[in-house]
Amino acid sequence: MPQTEPAAGAAVRRLRSLPPLRLLALCVPVTAFAAVPLVFITFYSYEVGWDGIRPLVFRPLIAELLGNTLALCGTATGCCLVLGTALAWIVERTSLPWRGMWLALLTAPLAIPAFINSYAWITVRPGLDGLAASTIVTTLSYYPFVLLPVAATLRGLDPALEESARALGSGPVRVFARVVLPQLRTAMAGGALLVALHLLAEFGAIEQLRYPTFTTAIIAQYESTFASAAANMLAAVLVLCCLAFVTLEVLVRGRARTARLGAGAARPAVPARLGWLTGPVIVLLLALLGLAIGVPAYSVIHWLTYSTAGAWDLAALLPVLGTTAKLGALAAVAAVAIGFPMAWLAVRYRSIVSTVMERSTYLASSVPGVVVGLSLVTASIRYARPLYQTTTLAVAAYVMLFLPRAMVNLRAAIGQAPPTLDEASRALGRSALATFRRVTVPLAAPGMLSAAALVFLAVTTELTATLLLAPTGTHTLATEFWAATAEIDYPRAAPYAVCMIALSLPAAYLLLRQSTRGARP
Structure with a gap:
């Protein structure tokens, strides 16, 4: 009898750890939806056959594109x-x-x-191109994806752990390397994954800087032959790169959890005194801001004032602005609604199956928007013709492309809502629905808003999928900006650039506010 009870108890615990069928019913279609581009690529690969794949993949051009793509992802990430x-530590842990204001x-x-x-x-610098230029530009654009989660994690760490390490004789460098850095692992890995996945599918910036990668080559192939086998083979290699990056992030993140019931020490960590370094640090921060914000601001203002005749055509600009905002809002709401059950499954019912299902949502984001667009065009024409050339299909493409941005924040938000609180609520007699509404949602709401903001931010600047899937006559800020720059009409492009920046500011502010919630004074 003493031997059978533990076995029975373990069996009961295993049954309780299994995800509910209703949750699986919500997550399985999301997994299938995210696999559409992969099925699309696989189908064309099957049609080509191995004899056709071999000369397309194993050739010097592929090796060069792979080297360029990995070099950019490695250097920029x-x-x-x-x-x-480094910026997160300077802002959160020094006497700056x-x-x-600096954050x-x-x-x-x-x-x-x-x-x-x-x-x-x-x-500003005509002739700027190549790997170095691409690394600089993309780093200046994407480093906040690492800054924000790392700063939020630093703010929430218990300083008692660091103080104990210092009391045992560890110096500042050793404390940071052995106590602080391991606790930043999840935030750093998540931010780096966002950057790497975005770089895999980056087209606009890289094309302008004339640095050939898989994405630019794929779009060039599609522009010449629409749906060529060569382009699909390039896209297949990109999917493999995505799988490698996602696997690496899982290995780095490990099984670390961030949820805890207590807030730790009820006081902030003692900041490191900069002393005479305060001035040089401020100069370096100003120099960085000059590169990341000053150069774009100067360029846009210059072209706005270069030729004012017809630059601000409000009759043409306002409808484009409204369309972009509407598409961004629809995609943000849809991504959070679709991604929440999947994030819940990944956090609350961790297993190999749930991890594979969650990570499958990252596949489409590694593929250029043009491939996602063409896969949905093919699927809609063959199996759901009423959806072709509709806003619904365009929003579906946005969700497919940017769901990983929402998932990173949703997963972290659910991780901050400990299961013990749900269990306590159920023990007090509340139903599962009431517990979810009154306990889980309030705790996860900041992360949900951040997830929506990230998706909205991405949609306002999406280009290739919009060109393929938006209903006829639909124009967004990104497509109009790209059309003007393609004609080297920089003054005409400037108003659209200003509008994209203005439309992105509220989302960026929301991300900042959510990351600093509960910040010390």
Whole structure:
């Protein structure tokens, strides 16, 4: 009898740890939806056959594109990781004056799309191109994706752990390396994954800087032959790169959890005194802001004032602005609604199956928007013709492309809502629905808003999928900006750049506010 009871108890616990069928019913269609581009690529690969794949994939051009793509992802992601983590530590853990102001300014590049940044740099420095230029521009655009989660994590760490390490004789460097850095692992890995996935599918900025990658080559192939086998083979390699990056992030993150019941020490960590370094640090921060914000601001203002005749055509501009805002809002709401059950499954019912299902949502984001667009065009024409050339299909493409941005925040938000609170609420007699509404949602709401803001921010600057899927006559700020820059009409492009930045500012502000919620004075 003493041996059977533990076995029975373990069996009961295993049954309780299994996800409810209703949750699986919500998550399985999301997994299937995210797999559409992969099925699309696989179908064309099957049609080509191995004899056709071999000469298309195993050739010098593929090796060169793979080297370029991995070089850009490695250099830019590494720079973002180092820069974002260093800036977060300076703002949160030093005696830097006006820390709130500096965090707001350092987050501001989120409101400047990467292809506007490249537009600014090539108009200021004509002839700028190559890996170094692409690394600089993308780093200046994407480092806040690492800065914000790392700063939020630093703010929430219990300083008693660091104080105990110092009391045991560890120096500042050793304390940071052995106590602080391991606790930043999840935030750093999540931010780096966002940057790397975005770089895999980046087109506008890289095309302007004339640095050939898989994405630029795919779009060139599609422009010449629409749906060529060569382009699909390139896209297949990109999917493999995505799988490698996602797997690496899982290994780095490990099984770390961030939820805890207590707030730790009820006091902030003692900031490191900068002393005479305060001045040089401020100069370096101003120099960084000059590169990330000053150059785009100067370029846009220059072209706005260069030729004012017809530059601000409000009759044409306002409808485009409204359309962009509407598409962004619809996609943000849809991504959070679709992603929440999947994030809940991944956090509350951790298993190999739930991890694979969650990570499958990252596949589409590694594929250029043109491939996602063409896969949905094919699917809609063959199996759901009424959806072709509708806003619904365009929003579906946005959700498919940017769901990973929502998932990173939703997963962290649910992780901050400990299951013990749900159990306590149920023990007090509340139903599962009431517990979810009164306990879980309030705790996860900040992360849900951040997830929606990230998706909205991405949609306002999406280009290729919009060109393929938007209903006839639909124009967004990104498509109009791209049309003007393609004609080297920089003055006409400037108003659209201003509108994209203005439309992105509220979302960037929301991200900043959510990341600083509960900040110390």
